[in-house]
Amino acid sequence: MSSVPIFADENWRLPSRGRVGMLSLIVGESAIFTIFVVAYIYYIGRSTYGPTPQILDVPIFNTICLLSSSLTIWMAERAIERGRTRTFGAWWGLTVLLGIVFLAGTAQEWTRLIVHEGLTIRTNLFGTTFYSLVGLHATHVVVGLIGLSLVMLFTLMGRVEQRHAERIQVLSLYWHFVDAVWVVVFTVVYIVGR
Amino acid sequence: MADQTYPIPGSFDATPSRDAALLEWLHSWVVTVDHKKLGILYVVYAIFFLLVAGAEALVIRIQLAIPNNHFVTPEVYNEMFTMHGTTMVFLVGMPILFGFANYLVPLMIGARDMAFPRLNAFSFWLTAFGGLLLYFSFVGGFGLYGMGSAPDVGWWAYAPLTAKAFSPGHNTDYWALALIVSGFGTLGTAINIIATILSMRCRGMTLFRMPLFAWLMLVVSGLTLITITPLTAAQIMLLIDRYLGGHFFDTQAGGSAVVWMHFFWIFGHPEVYVLVLPAFAIANEIIPVFSRKAVFGYPAMVAASVGIAFVSLTVWAHHMFTVGMTSVSNAFFVLSTMMVGIPTGIKIFNWLATMWGGRIHFATPMLFCTAFVLQFLLAGLTGIMLSVAPWDWQLHNSYFVIAHFHYVLVGAIVFCIFAAIYYWYPKATGRMLSETLGKWHFWLFFIGFHVTFDPMHFVGILGMPRSIYTYEADRGWNSLNMVISIGGMIQGIAVLIFAWNLIVSYLRGKEAGNDPWDAWTLEWATPSPPPAYNFATDPVVRSRRPLWDLKHPNDPDWKYER
Numbered sequence A: 001m002s003s004v005p006i007f008a009d010e011n012w013r014l015p016s017r018g019r020v021g022m023l024s025l026i027v028g029e030s031a032i033f034t035i036f037v038v039a040y041i042y043y044i045g046r047s048t049y050g051p052t053p054q055i056l057d058v059p060i061f062n063t064i065c066l067l068s069s070s071l072t073i074w075m076a077e078r079a080i081e082r083g084r085t086r087t088f089g090a091w092w093g094l095t096v097l098l099g100i101v102f103l104a105g106t107a108q109e110w111t112r113l114i115v116h117e118g119l120t121i122r123t124n125l126f127g128t129t130f131y132s133l134v135g136l137h138a139t140h141v142v143v144g145l146i147g148l149s150l151v152m153l154f155t156l157m158g159r160v161e162q163r164h165a166e167r168i169q170v171l172s173l174y175w176h177f178v179d180a181v182w183v184v185v186f187t188v189v190y191i192v193g194r
Numbered sequence B: 001m002a003d004q005t006y007p008i009p010g011s012f013d014a015t016p017s018r019d020a021a022l023l024e025w026l027h028s029w030v031v032t033v034d035h036k037k038l039g040i041l042y043v044v045y046a047i048f049f050l051l052v053a054g055a056e057a058l059v060i061r062i063q064l065a066i067p068n069n070h071f072v073t074p075e076v077y078n079e080m081f082t083m084h085g086t087t088m089v090f091l092v093g094m095p096i097l098f099g100f101a102n103y104l105v106p107l108m109i110g111a112r113d114m115a116f117p118r119l120n121a122f123s124f125w126l127t128a129f130g131g132l133l134l135y136f137s138f139v140g141g142f143g144l145y146g147m148g149s150a151p152d153v154g155w156w157a158y159a160p161l162t163a164k165a166f167s168p169g170h171n172t173d174y175w176a177l178a179l180i181v182s183g184f185g186t187l188g189t190a191i192n193i194i195a196t197i198l199s200m201r202c203r204g205m206t207l208f209r210m211p212l213f214a215w216l217m218l219v220v221s222g223l224t225l226i227t228i229t230p231l232t233a234a235q236i237m238l239l240i241d242r243y244l245g246g247h248f249f250d251t252q253a254g255g256s257a258v259v260w261m262h263f264f265w266i267f268g269h270p271e272v273y274v275l276v277l278p279a280f281a282i283a284n285e286i287i288p289v290f291s292r293k294a295v296f297g298y299p300a301m302v303a304a305s306v307g308i309a310f311v312s313l314t315v316w317a318h319h320m321f322t323v324g325m326t327s328v329s330n331a332f333f334v335l336s337t338m339m340v341g342i343p344t345g346i347k348i349f350n351w352l353a354t355m356w357g358g359r360i361h362f363a364t365p366m367l368f369c370t371a372f373v374l375q376f377l378l379a380g381l382t383g384i385m386l387s388v389a390p391w392d393w394q395l396h397n398s399y400f401v402i403a404h405f406h407y408v409l410v411g412a413i414v415f416c417i418f419a420a421i422y423y424w425y426p427k428a429t430g431r432m433l434s435e436t437l438g439k440w441h442f443w444l445f446f447i448g449f450h451v452t453f454d455p456m457h458f459v460g461i462l463g464m465p466r467s468i469y470t471y472e473a474d475r476g477w478n479s480l481n482m483v484i485s486i487g488g489m490i491q492g493i494a495v496l497i498f499a500w501n502l503i504v505s506y507l508r509g510k511e512a513g514n515d516p517w518d519a520w521t522l523e524w525a526t527p528s529p530p531p532a533y534n535f536a537t538d539p540v541v542r543s544r545r546p547l548w549d550l551k552h553p554n555d556p557d558w559k560y561e562r
Helices: A017-043 A060-081 A085-116 A125-156 A162-192 B018-030 B035-065 B074-108 B117-136 B171-199 B212-244 B257-291 B298-312 B327-339 B341-355 B364-387 B389-395 B399-429 B435-461 B478-508 B546-551
Strands: none
Touching (some): A017 A125, A017 A162, A017 B171, A017 B212, A017 B257, A060 A085, A060 A162, A085 A125, A125 A162, A125 B212, B035 B074, B035 B117, B035 B399, B035 B478, B074 B117, B074 B212, B074 B257, B074 B399, B117 B171, B171 B212, B212 B257, B212 B298, B257 B341, B257 B364, B257 B399, B298 B341, B327 B341, B327 B389, B364 B389, B364 B435, B399 B478, B435 B478
């Protein structure tokens, strides 16, 4: 090996810092979610008084919306990679819309729980763990939507071009993470815990 | 802003007045995104809080020097040990280590700055304001005891003491909020360091040619990502309990206080390794240079560091043997804790093998590192003792435990931090620290350390519990406690000499030149202090010791390294 000249590594390539940074953030965020999920699972059935998780309705429509937004954002990523900004704008807009529908669905669910079922974060242990876990996820959806809307704004102003593809993919990573976490939250809250 | 009274930074003012120049200088520190300036800010901030938390420790030691003492009230005493612990871990340990990482990692890997310079500045200011928020508690809010409302629930803040019913007022909120804020700063820095190391290395700097310092910082940052965040999550739960009436840790409503303990120690134990791995990183740079040998067993060092990081994630409940876990859990945590001894043992043997047969030059940095190896070994041995559950049942929450972890935190980490400051101060300021004052500092601190923490083992075995306000005179602890307090004072004097050395040497120290220690890593190839852009041309490296290759063109390392 010693005879190999160092300047041979002409193609000295390192991973993109944006991607590494976002993946690191996702690892850290996953740890936060893990703690909340563990708390939720540990406290299932430990409330000393009602209401119980049986009052929950499974938000199937909501889930379909959020999960399909991962697909639409992926289509948008592909479009911007090839420089098709109009297609990109359409898929991106659809993603934002699906995110908003998801949030609206959550708002509707919470209104029903608070107003009709009388379950608030202070009612009992179930309320505390439910609102904090689902709320933590919803907070991430809100943060993701702010990021996505910013890009949407730039797209409408005609400022997004092919050379921004990598940045857009880094932001999309976050959105994929938000969707993936929902799979866990959904399973724990609406299937295991109910 | 027609009536402009402050200077525009970077403006070509022909003769700026003295005040304007000072303002401009201060302004440059506030708006800086330079990794070196931010690194210095981190270190200065941490040294300031080191003095503050050291003073708090001395208040504790004065209170405990004699039995039935009333130097401070019990309430103030609780605030002192809570703030001492919280400050030392979050406002001294983390910032100073990230400060070194900030300053050194880009220089060592041949980069011009961190991966995200603005995120870097943002993280520093989050950390800084987190610390200020914590200390604002002394004057802010309505304190119960006329001492402001400084947190007084212990740095571990066990439930249910932290519930609104038992901790009214705002002290616990200051604790949680300040640590959430600085925790996000820490998370940002960790992300930044990982991205810098993975994406910003200069040509030829493969992962296995990186200095071990950079390797360990990569491991530490990865560990930080999954260590700080559980604490943030648990503190969010605590705030939900306190402000929104939640029941996470409310035992009356089915919540559990033990869950808090688990969450806290899932953070708390890996945190110890987050603090100690950078100390290892420092020793890995200093010991070879002052032994005039390449570090022994580079791949084993890397493997051991990664191993420590992994094992450290599975040991947290050894803090909880007295809680009443099942014997299976106890056995698991006993064994996993003992397993940490294997990779740390590898490291100690590697340092010894590096020194073995070397031409050792005992300058101040090397003195501190040598003492570190000895003390860390002893700390590890008491750690193995405490990892045995039945032994822990006897000594849990006694001064033996205090002695054990101060052997790690002071005997290993603080010693390495001092070593690092003596070693890299010339690079950062262009001037050498005084060796005479340095020797005084080392020997006083070394003696003070052992006078303080060696007898703590004995009072612990004699049954003295931790966190007590005072004790009766007939327990047989009196003279030992007096000795411990005297040791604390000796350490205090040593730290004051150190602070004096920092100031005097900055003004009148010997010129350092680029490479005062004849070292081998890239940071010594730059002028002292390095220019804002670090390297005029991007460096190219062919081995783990690029400066050795430059200085010895007939006998370069890359001929031998695989």
